[in-house]
Amino acid sequence: MSIEFIESHRCFSGALHFCRHQSEATGTPMRFSAYVPDGEGPFPVVTFLSGLTCTEENFTVKAGAYRRASALNLVVIAPDTSPRGEGVANDPAYDLGQGAGFYVDATEAPWAPHFRMESYIAKDLQQVVAENFPVDMKRQGITGHSMGGHGALTLALKYPDLFRSVSAFAPIVSPTRCPWGEKAFNAYLGADRETWKAHDATLLIEAGAAKGHYETILVDQGGADNFLEAQLKPELLEEACAKVGQKLVLRMHPGHDHSYYFIQTFIDDHLAFHAATLLAA
Amino acid sequence: MSIEFIESHRCFSGALHFCRHQSEATGTPMRFSAYVPDGEGPFPVVTFLSGLTCTEENFTVKAGAYRRASALNLVVIAPDTSPRGEGVANDPAYDLGQGAGFYVDATEAPWAPHFRMESYIAKDLQQVVAENFPVDMKRQGITGHSMGGHGALTLALKYPDLFRSVSAFAPIVSPTRCPWGEKAFNAYLGADRETWKAHDATLLIEAGAAKGHYETILVDQGGADNFLEAQLKPELLEEACAKVGQKLVLRMHPGHDHSYYFIQTFIDDHLAFHAATLLAA
Numbered sequence: 001m002s003i004e005f006i007e008s009h010r011c012f013s014g015a016l017h018f019c020r021h022q023s024e025a026t027g028t029p030m031r032f033s034a035y036v037p038d039g040e041g042p043f044p045v046v047t048f049l050s051g052l053t054c055t056e057e058n059f060t061v062k063a064g065a066y067r068r069a070s071a072l073n074l075v076v077i078a079p080d081t082s083p084r085g086e087g088v089a090n091d092p093a094y095d096l097g098q099g100a101g102f103y104v105d106a107t108e109a110p111w112a113p114h115f116r117m118e119s120y121i122a123k124d125l126q127q128v129v130a131e132n133f134p135v136d137m138k139r140q141g142i143t144g145h146s147m148g149g150h151g152a153l154t155l156a157l158k159y160p161d162l163f164r165s166v167s168a169f170a171p172i173v174s175p176t177r178c179p180w181g182e183k184a185f186n187a188y189l190g191a192d193r194e195t196w197k198a199h200d201a202t203l204l205i206e207a208g209a210a211k212g213h214y215e216t217i218l219v220d221q222g223g224a225d226n227f228l229e230a231q232l233k234p235e236l237l238e239e240a241c242a243k244v245g246q247k248l249v250l251r252m253h254p255g256h257d258h259s260y261y262f263i264q265t266f267i268d269d270h271l272a273f274h275a276a277t278l279l280a281a
Numbered sequence: 282m283s284i285e286f287i288e289s290h291r292c293f294s295g296a297l298h299f300c301r302h303q304s305e306a307t308g309t310p311m312r313f314s315a316y317v318p319d320g321e322g323p324f325p326v327v328t329f330l331s332g333l334t335c336t337e338e339n340f341t342v343k344a345g346a347y348r349r350a351s352a353l354n355l356v357v358i359a360p361d362t363s364p365r366g367e368g369v370a371n372d373p374a375y376d377l378g379q380g381a382g383f384y385v386d387a388t389e390a391p392w393a394p395h396f397r398m399e400s401y402i403a404k405d406l407q408q409v410v411a412e413n414f415p416v417d418m419k420r421q422g423i424t425g426h427s428m429g430g431h432g433a434l435t436l437a438l439k440y441p442d443l444f445r446s447v448s449a450f451a452p453i454v455s456p457t458r459c460p461w462g463e464k465a466f467n468a469y470l471g472a473d474r475e476t477w478k479a480h481d482a483t484l485l486i487e488a489g490a491a492k493g494h495y496e497t498i499l500v501d502q503g504g505a506d507n508f509l510e511a512q513l514k515p516e517l518l519e520e521a522c523a524k525v526g527q528k529l530v531l532r533m534h535p536g537h538d539h540s541y542y543f544i545q546t547f548i549d550d551h552l553a554f555h556a557a558t559l560l561a562a
Binding site: 067222257259 | 297
């Protein structure tokens with residue numbers, strides 16, 4: 001899979017690349033950033049899925065992740081949140097269409113042709129990363145923020161063969177039970193709520209998905225997050241994990257909001273959490 | 282001096298505020314960001330002056346400075362780079378007018394009424410920070426990037442009563458001898474090059490400004506910086522410091538460019554450098 005390096009910057013003891021490649025899944029060019037430590041590797045990979053309105057740039061610029069990634073010798077991948085471009089369907093709302101792919105494969109018009117972010121992350125991005133960077137694809141972790149926290153949790157649960165560790169920042173834990181998720185799933189997956197269940201982290205856990213595969217799930221949540229009660233609902237994840245005996249470390253942080261100032265405060269902990277699993281034999 | 286808090290975010294063990302206040306010097310509202318650790322203080326203050334095209338946001342969002350600022354109990358202030366607004370003169374070029382104040386008080390039309398960034402940083406910003414945050418204004422350091430590195434060095438040399446420590450990232454060390462500086466000084470200060478000398482860090486050092494006041498000046502410079510040879514010329518600073526016996530630690534970093542990926546790599550070192558001086562008796 002050919003890749004174009006748009007720009008590269010030396011950063012700590014490594015390099016940060018912005019890349020573009022043609023995705024078979026979305027039928028569009030897709031962008032992602034890749035932080036790659038110096039050395040021959042192969043390095044473990046942590047993928048960060050971003051939230052609503054984000055591109056591959058937000059995390060890359062704002063999270064302050066690369067100091068620790070460099071120290072831990074982790075490759076960090078941050079993909080865009082949706083297909084984009086003139087031929088791609090869109091919606092004027094910030095929470096639907098371009099910038100709001102929700103990490104599912106859409107089945108409904110007008111989204112179905114390009115909005116295939118689940119396949120993009122689980123297949124095409126896997127391939128382009130494996131082919132172009134010094135990575136050990138057997139040692140992968142996934143994390144994300146808000147909509148991207150939902151993406152990280154659901155893809156980890158659906159693809160345990162790809163990932164060994166999972167964490168999230170202020171994730172949408174049950175999109176079938178919050179306005180953001182209901183709106184997006186109705187548009188992308190249609191009105192039949194049965195089809196939604198395969199993309200709801202809390203329901204997946206209750207149904208036994210990836211049972212026993214992840215020793216611990218780490219979730220950080222700001223206590224002053226404007227979206228906490230109506231959209232994020234971490235208590236639903238807590239209840240689901242308790243039901244099936246999944247260990248969850250849910251840390252509530254008073255005063256922290258939904259911004260990247262929250263993410264940068266705890267990103268080091270998440271990278272260390274992933275490294276502890278990924279670097280173990 | 283009244284201040285408006287536009288937004289605040291919890292970040293590490295402290296808070297990041299975006300603020301606005303009316304400046305007497307510029308005759309306009311001015312914005313800055315302030316990172317303030319938890320606790321009663323009074324805390325030392327490090328001010329970061331940004332480069333061309335920047336607002337108060339660039340450093341705040343991209344530099345990854347607050348982890349270390351929090352750990353060291355430093356207040357970090359990042360002001361905008363010029364006055365702005367409809368009644369304020371501007372130029373279509375990126376290196377003149379709004380976003381390019383060059384930290385001088387303009388004497389020429391159409392800039393003179395508002396472009397008074399030297400007085401803004403040395404007077405108004407001092408006052409508003411002193412009045413609104415738990416700071417020890419006797420313990421201040423100053424740093425900056427590119428045009429802001431020029432600002433940090435010249436203001437440190439001109440106002441040794443305000444500052445105890447100074448450092449810079451990829452600074453314009455001699456604006457009288459580079460295209461960016463010549464263009465800006467010609468516009469803001471007029472054609473008489475004699476008046477420019479008071480705003481050239483290298484010439485100030487050679488003239489003995491603040492002699493003996495700063496034990497060491499710390500400068501980091503990327504070796505792959507596109508502006509290194511034509512605009513930045515750190516060798517001129519090196520020669521000037523050698524002439525007068527000013528200790529300079531000039532670190533050249535192969536592969537690093539002019540971006541915030543370079544700044545974030547070394548910001549921890551700069552904060553530690555300032556703290557070592559500011560926290561000493």
